[in-house]
Amino acid sequence: MSTSVTSRALDLLGAFGPEHRALTLSSLARRAGLPLATAHRLxxxxxxxxxxxxxxxxxxxxxxxxWDLGLLAPVQAGLRQAASPFLHDLYGATLATVHLAVRDELEVLYIDRISGHASVxxxxxxxxxxxxHATGVGKVLLAHAPEPVRGEVLxxxxxxxxxxxxxxxxxxxxxRRVRAEGFATTGEEMSPGACSVAVPVRGPDGEVVAALGIVVPDLRRERARLVAALRVAAQGIGRVLTSAQWKQGLA
Incomplete structure (x- = not known):
């Protein structure tokens, strides 16, 4: 059965990834499995x-x-809108890099970020x-992911x-400890010199819909304060997500 033009165009877009952000025409054709002439036209x-x-x-x-279209997706537009004031409050209280992330299949997708003052x-x-498995927000999302997802990541x-x-x-x-304690930490697991702590963000039905995290140089002295600040922000986001305004926005 012949492949549709739409499928071929999507294969070209799917050729991009975290390790392949810029591609030549020949690389695009090769990664999409298309003849060079077809790739050139599409x-x-x-x-x-x-x-x-x-x-x-x-x-x-x-x-x-x-990117503009992607921002219209409820998972991005709704979450970003609900979380934005709390991310700024969190940044103002910590001056650290703040992340908001969701799970996208087997990876963490970062949908918002405020860069901190510290050179981390x-x-x-x-x-x-x-x-x-190497990020604080990722461990939160993995801890609350379906069992098949955890198995594949492992x-x-x-x-x-x-x-x-x-x-x-x-x-x-x-x-297991993330689920029991309500937060996750990492110590230079994603990048040397960077530690992180993250908590879950829960939606209208109590399910974990996102993770909120902070990146700092060291967690040994500040972990308790950062966890407390993250929890306050996550609870605030959760209240917005359960409001009538949020539900109407997804209708």
Whole structure:
């Protein structure tokens, strides 16, 4: 059965990823499994529409129009709108980098971020995806994910830094503690010199719909204060998510 034009265009967009943010035409064709001539025609159409942008180097990147459309999705628009004032309050109280993230299949998708004052190496960006097992927000989301998701992530553990937890039994114990204690921490597991702490954000039915996290140089002295601040912010977001205004926004 022949592949539709729509499927081929989606294959081209799907060729991009965290490790492949800029691609040449030949790379796009190869990763999408398309003949070069077909890729050339479809890429030109996607570029004219704004789904792709062309750099001075000749490489293609995801275009602004796709990002604008993505922001209209309820998981982004609703959550970002509900969480925005609480993220700013959290930043004002800690001056640390603040993250709001959701689970996207087996990865963490960062949907909002406020950069902190401290010179802490932070690799996440709004719209980027990172491994769940190496991030604070990821561990929160993984702890509350369906069992099949946890099982698949446990089979794909990889080392990002020398401190990344890659032993399934150890990670499972950490996830158990996340559910019991209500927060997750990391120590230089995603980036050397960066520690994180995160808590769940619950939706109208009490389900975990997102994770709220902070990145700091050291957690040893400030963990209790940061957890308390995160919980206050997460509860505030949760109240907005359960309000009539939020429900109407998703109707």
């Amino acid at each position: 890429v030109a159409e996607l570029h004219r529409w704004g789904a792709l942008a062309r750099l001075d180097t000749g490489e293609y990147v995801i275009g602004r129009r796709l 190496p932070v690799v996440s960006k709004v719209g980027s995806r990172l491994p769940m 089979q794909r553990l990889h080392r990002v830094t020398p401190y990344t937890v890659t032993q399934p039994a150890r990670l499972l114990e950490q996830l």
